[in-house]
Amino acid sequence: MRRTTHRLRTLGTLLLLLAFAASLVPNSLNSTVQTTSAASREPVRARHGVVASINEVASKVGVDIMKRGGNAVDAAIAVAVALAVTHPAAGNLGGGGFMMIRLKDGRTTAIDYREMAPAAAHRNVYLDKDGNVIKGEGGSIEGYRAAGVPGTVRGMELALKKYGSHKLTWAQLVEPARVLAANGIKVTYNLARGLRGNNDYLSKYAETKRIYLNNGNFYNEGDLFRQPDLAATFARLQRGGPNEFYEGQTARMIVDDLKAHNGLITMEDMRGYVAKEREPVRGTYRGYEIVSMPPPSSGGAVLIEMLNILEGYDFKKMDWASSDRYHLMTEAMRRAFADRAEYMGDTDFVKVPIAGLIDKNYAAQLRKSIDPNRASTSEQVKAGKPTGYESDETTHFTVVDAEGNAVANTYTLNNSFGSAAVAKGTGIIMNDEMDDFAAKPGTPNMFGLIQGERNAVAPRKRPLSAMTPTFVLRKNGSLWFTVGSPGGPTIINTVLDVITNVIDYNMNIQQAIDAPRIHHQWLTDELVYEPYGLSGDTQKSLTARGHKLNDKQRYLGDCEGIMIEEKTGFRLGAVDPRRSDGPAGGY
């Protein structure tokens, strides 16, 4: 934390300078000139292909796949399975997520491989006999009962079949991960810190403890960490293909162990899992097209709703670090998150007024309720009335290949190390994604999010997500940049921050990611900021307007992004200094 704090302090100061320097650039130039001098290092520049992920080894796996003729989708699949080895807190086989794909010809699609609730799950499955939310083992967060049916393997299968280059096989794409698991990886500072930080959690279950503790001791930075069970699982997946995970020995191992521990998932649930292709949600911000994840993620719609609100303000006239900007950002966040709580859920099950939520006229209505000088209270701000209304762990990575195909993938086990339950003998940590449902509508979940009836638990339903893998296009329709992040509800605001940093403040992708962030999620009514992210004067000014500040002393998000340099076509890969353990990979 001290390292991060120091970095953020330096960043904070330098970004004030950056904002000042940017304010000297005439507005007419602002839209075309990329700021080149700033607090950040340069992003990784690659002529052909680039991978930006939290982990350098996994990024290199993706680069290698592209060098061997694979496209961005092939590379993304190899990175996803490699991260299950190198970044076990979030990289996974036992979880799920979303993959946005934009092909070189401009076609864009969204692959939904979010976990599905097991058939035995029902509205009150996580309530005790008195109707209270069950805490600890047996609830929606901890242990075997918290897991939804994992979607990652089916998601990768769908992406490969429809959008892979077909130059490399499934088994070839899984091979680097198998080798990493079998031969072992060198424990990075981040991995050692994550294992230590989650020691109590990882020690709850014997199988998990056996894998993630080194004979009862901690793994230290530099140690070799081998995962032979996981390697054997990869080998089975190579031999039997993705079906093996859902119908073969791996499925049986997962189901048997979960059954022995009061889990919900059956063989029928495994066989019944489906990954789905969905139409991305689209909006514009100051003329730039935003293409993002639709339900069961709330990310894309909430992001576009906030951008629509903010479009009505001239940020070019406001300092980046000013309380004016923070105030407006917060008010936009407050309103969009209130709508999220009320309206959003899995559209396979409930009606969500997406078109109304992302409508510019609706944003204009909401803007009228914002006082430029005074914070609203979240008590006053209830969900609005969009048209059509009828009644610490995830990981994001992104790839752009030499041809211009792009992938933005966010996937997760939910909590850091998911439910902390490893299915015996598989090396697979199971997710606790069931906590993303409203276990009891109106009662906060792990992230303090209040969620409504539309996100109540039901068999085969997908829990509402905040994951926001996003593409931003130039005005000529070509890909400008890709972005996404972990961080539960902070994800959407992290993506919002980065997009406005680039579009309104001319930051390059690295500067936009490095800049300190803020977060507001309607309830709890508090403006969260990163340590040293707001100057004392700004804090005073925001407090005077009525904002309730909360310095939780932690960073927000872990954003990875790629920008295409307009003049040269170079791919600029940027990883987040908050969490990543090495630069992006490129060639």
Ligand code: DON
């Ligand atoms: O899908 C979601 O919104 C959450 N399961 C994401 C969890 C998360 O990002 C935790 N990371 N820090």
